[in-house]
Amino acid sequence: MVRYLLPLAIFVVLAGFMWKGLSLNPRDVPSPLVGKPAPQFQLSQLHQAEKTVSRDANLGKVWLLNVWASWCVSCRQEHPVLMQLARTGEVPIYGLNYKDERQDAIKWLADFGNPYLVSAHDYNGRVGVDYGVYGVPETYVIDKQGVIRYKHTGPVTPQALRETILPLVRELKG
Amino acid sequence: MKKILLLALLCLPFSLPSLVQAKVAEYTSGDPEIHGRVMSVSEELRCLVCQGQSLADSNSDFAKDMRAQIQEMMEGGMNDRQVVDFMVQRYGDYVRYRPPFKATTLLLWFGPFILLGVGVAVLYTNVLRRRKQIKEIPLTDDEHRRAAELLKEGSGENKA
Numbered sequence: 001m002v003r004y005l006l007p008l009a010i011f012v013v014l015a016g017f018m019w020k021g022l023s024l025n026p027r028d029v030p031s032p033l034v035g036k037p038a039p040q041f042q043l044s045q046l047h048q049a050e051k052t053v054s055r056d057a058n059l060g061k062v063w064l065l066n067v068w069a070s071w072c073v074s075c076r077q078e079h080p081v082l083m084q085l086a087r088t089g090e091v092p093i094y095g096l097n098y099k100d101e102r103q104d105a106i107k108w109l110a111d112f113g114n115p116y117l118v119s120a121h122d123y124n125g126r127v128g129v130d131y132g133v134y135g136v137p138e139t140y141v142i143d144k145q146g147v148i149r150y151k152h153t154g155p156v157t158p159q160a161l162r163e164t165i166l167p168l169v170r171e172l173k174g
Numbered sequence: 175m176k177k178i179l180l181l182a183l184l185c186l187p188f189s190l191p192s193l194v195q196a197k198v199a200e201y202t203s204g205d206p207e208i209h210g211r212v213m214s215v216s217e218e219l220r221c222l223v224c225q226g227q228s229l230a231d232s233n234s235d236f237a238k239d240m241r242a243q244i245q246e247m248m249e250g251g252m253n254d255r256q257v258v259d260f261m262v263q264r265y266g267d268y269v270r271y272r273p274p275f276k277a278t279t280l281l282l283w284f285g286p287f288i289l290l291g292v293g294v295a296v297l298y299t300n301v302l303r304r305r306k307q308i309k310e311i312p313l314t315d316d317e318h319r320r321a322a323e324l325l326k327e328g329s330g331e332n333k334a
Binding site for chain 1: 236243262266268
């Protein structure tokens with residue numbers, strides 16, 4: 001009996017692992033920054049280059065940092081979701097405009113709408129590297145103490161927003 | 175002579191792309207020592223956007239930016255270890271092709287040996303069980319006689 005059941009058991013276990021593997025996203029790399037203070041930055045604002053935007057200016061509130069670029073195709077996909085979220089005013093969205101030309105980025109926002117309170121202009125991408133950005137778009141949930149609580153890689157979907165990001169934001173707001 | 179010329183012409187298209195690629199991969203400053211270090215460190219780091227390639231292998235924008243950043247950090251005086259630590263802090267242990275030895279990676283390091291041990295144990299018990307199953311069956315007198323006859327026949331044929 002064991003002789004027949006054993007291969008079957010091995011098959012079931014293997015199939016289980018492979019089935020799980022099918023649903024995993026290989027580009028989803030766990031970020032070591034979750035649970036750690038968000039890296040400091042001070043960058044010029046996209047629209048008003050003479051003004052700056054920094055992490056510390058947001059201490060005391062829960063906010064989203066959304067990494068985007070005008071050259072990023074999937075950013076267009078998530079853009080309506082961010083616009084919708086911005087209209088509800090539930091949580092402030094800050095943009096990190098990543099490796100982008102200033103005029104291109106401003107034009108992109110003019111064309112599609114601007115969900116961001118302020119966008120930081122990370123022209124050489126160094127702040128992006130500090131945040132462990134490797135694909136755009138990426139979205140970080142940052143709490144009142146300036147700690148990264150969640151990172152979403154890839155376009156924010158309505159489902160991710162509804163089931164993960166917004167519940168977390170509400171919890172962090174307390 | 176004509177043949178050689180033809181051969182050279184045929185080889186041309188193969189040599190051209192490599193020339194072009196070499197130009198694309200050229201990003202290092204004059205210092206050959208730093209170039210060597212950038213390459214050896216980027217061999218050890220995973221290109222996160224291109225599955226299964228190191229930062230040194232890949233020509234993606236991400237890898238190029240990373241190599242440029244590594245070079246800049248090295249020119250700024252960081253040693254190889256500090257550069258790797260910098261990347262691990264931001265991208266996690268996953269960026270390293272040689273995972274560090276720690277609690278979460280124990281299974282990764284010892285898994286193959288555990289599997290090997292399990293395999294040896296299964297083999298050992300199987301061999302033992304087999305050995306027990308083999309019984310000495312003594313031959314009857316009749317079989318002894320037949321065996322002797324067969325042996326005699328065989329040796330007789332050999333002689334003939």
